[in-house]
Structures are given as C-alpha cells and as structure tokens.
Amino acid sequence: MRRAKLNFTSEKAYNFRMDFSKSQYTAIVSDLHLCEEEPVHPKFPLWKKYKTRQFFFDEDFLGFLKKIESKASGQKIELVLNGDIFDFDSVTGLPDSPPYKISALEENRGLHPQEEKSEFKIKRILEHHPLWVKSVKNFIAQGNVAIFVIGNHDLELHFKRVQKVILDALAENEADRKKIRFNEWFYISNADTLIEHGNQYDPYCVCQDPINPFVQKFNQIEVRVPFGNLTTRYLVNAMGFFNPHLDSNYIMTPSEYVRFFTKYMVRAQPLLVLDWLTGATLALTQAFTDRLKPKMTDPLTIEDRIEEIAFKANATPRMVRELRELFVAPAASNPILLMKELWLDRSLILLVAIVVLYLVFLQIDNIFDISVWWLFIPFSLFIPFFLFYARSVISSVGVFKEPQEKILSLAGLITKVSRVVYGHTHIVRHEIVGPIEHLNSGTWSPAFLDVECEHPVGQKTYIWIAPAEEVGPGGELTRDAKVFQFKNGQEHEVFASGGRADRQLMG
Numbered sequence: 001m002r003r004a005k006l007n008f009t010s011e012k013a014y015n016f017r018m019d020f021s022k023s024q025y026t027a028i029v030s031d032l033h034l035c036e037e038e039p040v041h042p043k044f045p046l047w048k049k050y051k052t053r054q055f056f057f058d059e060d061f062l063g064f065l066k067k068i069e070s071k072a073s074g075q076k077i078e079l080v081l082n083g084d085i086f087d088f089d090s091v092t093g094l095p096d097s098p099p100y101k102i103s104a105l106e107e108n109r110g111l112h113p114q115e116e117k118s119e120f121k122i123k124r125i126l127e128h129h130p131l132w133v134k135s136v137k138n139f140i141a142q143g144n145v146a147i148f149v150i151g152n153h154d155l156e157l158h159f160k161r162v163q164k165v166i167l168d169a170l171a172e173n174e175a176d177r178k179k180i181r182f183n184e185w186f187y188i189s190n191a192d193t194l195i196e197h198g199n200q201y202d203p204y205c206v207c208q209d210p211i212n213p214f215v216q217k218f219n220q221i222e223v224r225v226p227f228g229n230l231t232t233r234y235l236v237n238a239m240g241f242f243n244p245h246l247d248s249n250y251i252m253t254p255s256e257y258v259r260f261f262t263k264y265m266v267r268a269q270p271l272l273v274l275d276w277l278t279g280a281t282l283a284l285t286q287a288f289t290d291r292l293k294p295k296m297t298d299p300l301t302i303e304d305r306i307e308e309i310a311f312k313a314n315a316t317p318r319m320v321r322e323l324r325e326l327f328v329a330p331a332a333s334n335p336i337l338l339m340k341e342l343w344l345d346r347s348l349i350l351l352v353a354i355v356v357l358y359l360v361f362l363q364i365d366n367i368f369d370i371s372v373w374w375l376f377i378p379f380s381l382f383i384p385f386f387l388f389y390a391r392s393v394i395s396s397v398g399v400f401k402e403p404q405e406k407i408l409s410l411a412g413l414i415t416k417v418s419r420v421v422y423g424h425t426h427i428v429r430h431e432i433v434g435p436i437e438h439l440n441s442g443t444w445s446p447a448f449l450d451v452e453c454e455h456p457v458g459q460k461t462y463i464w465i466a467p468a469e470e471v472g473p474g475g476e477l478t479r480d481a482k483v484f485q486f487k488n489g490q491e492h493e494v495f496a497s498g499g500r501a502d503r504q505l506m507g
Contacts, residue, residue: 113225463483
C-alpha cells in the first residue's frame with residue numbers, strides 16, 4: 001500500500017520545521033466535544049438538549065484565550081488542545097447533495113469515518129462554531145501556537161483532508177499554518193511535561209494503533225473506531241435523552257432504567273427496546289470485526305512514520321515505541337465483556353429461557369393438552385436466578401477509565417519528564433505520586449447530572465503551566481502547573497495545593 005493512500009500528514013506537506021520544543025507558557029484544555037448544533041425538538045424539548053446552542057461555550061472560550069494572553073504578558077503561549085476537541089461521533093447531519101453513497105444506517109446514526117465524510121463533519125462542526133474558530137484564529141495570528149493531540153472522539157483528525165480544513169479555518173497565511181500541529185497521541189512540552197489524552201489506557205476507548213490507525217473495508221479506507229465510540233454512534237445517537245458526556249447518564253441499574261424510561265421516554269420513544277437492541281448489536285458486531293482487521297501499513301515507510309511522530313511530539317523514536325507498549329488491549333478482544341456492557345447477555349439469557357420453556361411446553365401439551373398459563377410457573381421460578389445474575393454483572397467502564405498510577409509513572413520515566421497531563425475522564429486532578437506530578441485538565445463538554453440540563457458538572461477547567469518563581473539548581477527554567485476553572489469571565493484555582501479531585505466541579 002502506497003503511503004499516499006494512507007492519507008498521513010507528512011513533514012514535507014506541512015513543513016514541521018518550526019521549533020516547538022521550548023515554551024515558557026503552556027495552556028492545556030481537553031474534551032471540548034465541539035459538535036453540530038441540535039435544533040430544539042418541537043414536541044420533546046429535552047431531546048438532545050445538551051447539544052442545543054444555548055450550551056455552546058464559544059464566547060467563554062474567547063474570554064479564556066484573552067485571559068491567558070494577559071497572564072503571559074505578551075509572551076508566546078502554546079495552547080495544547082488535548083484530545084476530544086471535536087466530537088465526530090455525535091455528528092448526525094447529512095450533506096444536501098453528497099458525491100458519495102450514504103447507507104440507511106448512516107442516515108440514522110451518522111456518517112462512517114471515511115475521509116470525504118469526515119471532511120464534511122469537520123466543516124459542519126466549524127460552521128456551527130464561528131466564534132470559536134475566530135477566537136483561535138486570532139490567538140494564532142498573535143504569534144501563539146496550537147497543538148491538537150488526537151483523542152478517541154476525534155480520531156478522524158488522522159485524515160489529511162480533515163487537517164487541511166482546520167488549517168484553512170484557523171490560519172491566515174502559511175506562517176500561521178506552521179504554528180498548528182496535529183499529534184497522534186502525545187506531546188512533550190518544554191522537556192518537562194508529557195501531555196496525552198489518556199484514552200490509550202482505557203480498553204473501551206483505546207485507539208488500537210495510532211501509528212497506523214486505518215483499516216480497509218471493501219474499497220474504502222476508514223479509521224478504526226474503538227468500542228466506546230461505536231456505542232455513541234449506534235446507541236446514544238439514537239437515544240437522545242441520554243447524555244454521553246457523563247457515565248451516570250447511561251450506566252444505570254435495571255430499576256433506574258425503568259424509572260428513566262417512564263419519566264422521559266415513554267411518549268417520545270416507546271420502541272426504545274428495539275433502538276437499543278439494534279444499536280447494541282451493531283456496536284458489538286463492528287467492534288469485534290474491526291478488532292480482527294489488519295492495520296494498513298507500508299513496511300518501507302514505517303520508520304519514517306515513527307520519526308515524524310517523534311519530531312512533532314518533541315520526542316525520540318525510542319520514546320514513541322516505548323509509549324506504544326503501554327497501551328492496554330482493546331476490550332473488543334473480549335466479546336463476552338462487550339455483551340455484558342451492552343446488556344445483550346441478559347437479553348440473550350432471557351430469550352433462550354423463553355424459547356426453551358415454550359418448546360418444553362409444546363412437547364408436554366402434545367401429551368396432556370395443558371393450558372399455556374402453566375408456562376408461568378417455571379418462568380416465575382427462573383426469574384429469581386435471572387435477577388441474581390443480572391445484579392452480579394457490574395459495568396467496568398468507570399474502573400478502567402482512570403489510568404493506573406504505575407502506567408503514568410512509567411510514561412513519565414520513558415519521556416524523562418517530571419509532569420504528566422491527561423484528559424479523557426472529565427474529572428480534574430492534581431497530585432504528586434512519587435517523582436511524577438499528575439494532572440487532569442477536566443472538560444468543557446456539556447455534561448449534566450440531569451436531562452433538563454440544570455446541573456452542569458466539571459465544566460471549563462484548564463491547566464496553566466508558567467515559569468516558577470525559583471530557578472532550578474543549575475539555573476535552568478522551571479515551571480509550575482496549576483488547574484483553573486474559567487467561569488463567568490473569571491478564573492479561580494481549583495486546588496489551593498496539590499490534591500486529587502474527590503468530587504466533580506459543579507457549574
């Protein structure tokens with residue numbers, strides 16, 4: 001396979017020779033989840049309310065950029081957009097006159113992650129966020145730089161044409177284009193801070209191989225999408241009362257699901273069970289089949305690819321290879337686990353029990369001619385065992401989402417830094433474990449505790465790294481990192497001193 005067909009960004013194409021290795025001031029944000037605007041539903045105003053324009057934070061982001069520029073007193077700032085900046089998985093809009101075929105599945109759940117379709121999606125997102133585009137464009141024009149670290153919801157940034165759309169939107173000229181980078185999964189700032197989205201430590205959301213992220217399906221090249229993102233595409237996109245930005249909105253107990261359905265969905269989506277069954281089956285099938293597809297790679301250029309990734313990340317090829325070894329195995333390797341997460345195991349057990357009992361009844365009925373109501377006796381005896389099994393199955397999505405301390409420490413040792421910053425979990429964090437300082441930049445996403453979107457969670461936080469008051473033992477520049485929340489045009493420090501976030505910030 002020729003390299004041109006893989007659509008990787010090359011150093012020759014975008015000229016990455018500008019020095020990004022030194023920076024006094026670094027601002028890190030993650031999990032913005034910029035998406036298309038959802039029009040207010042005429043009958044059911046709570047349908048995907050979290051995606052409506054009233055919760056766009058573009059104006060706040062403009063204020064945030066102005067705030068950090070004033071804090072830097074005219075010095076250059078590197079803005080690290082640390083993954084899930086764009087939410088390709090939640091885009092369900094369609095082009096008016098597409099030059100490509102759109103399947104019935106795509107019409108209902110969103111376009112597949114193919115280059116020309118991903119190009120449409122990024123254009124749609126940027127068109128719906130003109131103020132955000134303008135603010136970042138002005139920020140770059142002032143001499144600052146922007147680094148996009150690819151997360152699990154914006155894996156389609158791997159496509160060259162998608163990157164070109166962003167470059168065209170954010171850069172005034174060729175000089176400004178050189179101030180923008182797209183990094184596969186990590187970036188090292190000023191040789192003291194490793195910045196990565198963190199989904200590579202989450203088996204449900206890990207990009208199987210960001211060095212070679214593409215697979216070929218028939219005559220199309222697609223990004224290999226992890227299981228967690230497939231559930232957004234095939235389940236959440238079809239069930240608009242569940243907010244994907246907070247796990248508790250869609251991971252519930254059976255009784256909680258019943259109450260939720262009765263309160264919000266019985267009128268708007270009475271056939272929810274069919275939507276769930278269809279989406280869950282699609283997510284399971286594609287996750288498992290994609291896991292088995294071989295990655296697209298060119299043996300003649302693999303070292304060039306690794307060197308390019310290392311160059312953009314201010315790292316060495318050895319660091320790229322060693323960091324890649326820290327990735328967890330995808331959950332798609334275990335279809336039984338995925339079935340449990342999707343509740344397909346319980347539905348299958350229930351279906352098998354009903355079929356078996358009915359077949360037994362038919363055999364007995366042929367001999368004794370009994371009433372069908374006798375079926376309820378063995379079925380009622382089966383129910384306690386079924387409930388016992390159902391209660392014993394506990395989702396492990398939240399367990400694996402937070403990276404292990406050992407993994408973060410190893411990542412710091414590999415890259416020879418004293419600080420590791422990640423996102424993905426949407427929960428802010430700042431603590432020191434051993435020799436490594438750990439921080440999580442939180443989220444700007446429209447996450448709410450309720451369907452009515454009246455109780456926001458953990459919004460508009462960022463990490464600010466600036467020169468310390470004291471220099472290092474050798475007279476070198478040292479920097480301090482702090483976590484801030486930007487709210488109503490003002491910022492406040494989340495942690496007066498280091499400490500882990502045991503609660504989520506309320507808006």
